[in-house]
Structures are given as structure tokens and as C-alpha cells.
Amino acid sequence: DGGITQSPKYLFRKEGQNVTLSCEQNLNHDAMYWYRQDPGQGLRLIYYSQIVNDFQKGDIAEGYSVSREKKESFPLTVTSAQKNPTAFYLCASSPDRAVYNEQFFGPGTRLTVL
Amino acid sequence: AQSVTQLDSQVPVFEEAPVELRCNYSSSVSVYLFWYVQYPNQGLQLLLKYLSGSTLVESINGFEAEFNKSQTSFHLRKPSVHISDTAEYFCAVSPNYGGSQGNLIFGKGTKLSVKP
Secondary structure: OOOEEEEOOEEEEOOOOOEEEEEEEOOOOOEEEEEEEOOOOOEEEEEEEEEOOEEEEOOOOOOEEEOOOEOOEOOEEEOOOOOOOOEEEEEEEEOOOEOOOOOEEOOOEEEEEO | OOEEEEOOOEEEEEOOOOEEEOEEEEOOOOEEEEEEEEOOOOOEEEEEEEOOOOOEEEOOOOOEEEEEOOOOEEEEEEOOOOHHHOEEEEEEEEEOOOOOEOOOEEOOOEEEEEEO
């Protein structure tokens, strides 16, 4: 089955630790995205990538980092510099960044900082 | 700057009643419009989208949305809801700057709660 997988589903982190969230897609999509979802705030774009070895900051990139070494993988690292990292994180992909394309979403990772 | 406003954060309705989830947008350029649905603890799924042509678009599960350019709205409607429609619904716009590439801008979501 084609789709997007995110792991782990739940993640707990102590303050001061970096943590990496996994996102893999087998849809052969060029573009991938990371969003943060907080209750009542909708989705906010953290980073996006339109091709391997290229990525751009979104609206709330501070405290996060990404890499895009393979077309199918777009991991997100939440660093200790992120002041309020507890949230639901969603990864998405699309064939490319054309404005008419829909985005396909993974099931999400819920990160809790203890 | 572009923005999306979903006027209701929560909408409770009884089963088999009609429902309308409101979405208004602000944009200095033309836009493409999307509605996504999110079931509890899951990712988002595309419900329907407007790209061009008929201003009324429909989904396979009975939802419809109408693009109203003069009112900059894209309200989502269903004439009779089911318990299984309980979810959070997100309106999103994709501004068309003419360069053909861009990112989605999401509203804050509307939680639809269908009661028996």
C-alpha cells in the first residue's frame, strides 16, 4: 500500500534533549512537509522540501531542523532550543509543490515533554 | 498576506440534521481551496477541493462546498450528518502567485460533534 508512515506514534522527551521524528513515504512524491498542530491553532508549517538535498523554513522553524538525504525520507529533529515542543506533529507529501496539488498526510506523532 | 478564518471552533448537531461549516479567506491573488477532515488521533485526509470550473464541488460521502468569489467563502455543507462524521474539519487555501508553486494555509479547524 502506498502512503506515509510516521514513527513513533507517541514520544516522550525530557527537557533539554533533542529528539528525531521519522517520516517515510512510498508515493514517489518530490515534496514533503512538516506541520505542528496545537489545539485550536490549526496546522503551522515548520519546514518543507521540494527535492532531495533541499529544504526551506516554514513559518515556525525556530528550534527545529530537518534533512532530506533520500526522496522517501524527511526526518524532523526537535532540538532543546524549541521552547514549547509538546504538540502533535504531522508529516505530509505531494507530487510537487504545484499550488493545485493536494497533500497526503501521515498519522502523526504526539510529542510530550516531561 | 493570505489568511483563512473558520468562524466556528465547535459545531454540535444531532444525527440526520443538516450542517454548515463556514470558511472565509483573505487573499490578494486567486486561490485554490481545500477541505480536509481529521478523525481523532489521525492525520488529515482530503475531503474535497475547488480548482476551477463549477463552483459547487462534492465529496463521495455527501459533503459539498461552494466557492463564492464575491464573498471570499468556501462553506462546507451536508444535508444529513451521521455519527461517523464526527471529526475536525480544516479549510485550506493555496495562493496562486502565478509561479505555480506554493504552500497551503490552513484555518484553525472546526470540530463537528454529531450526537444521537
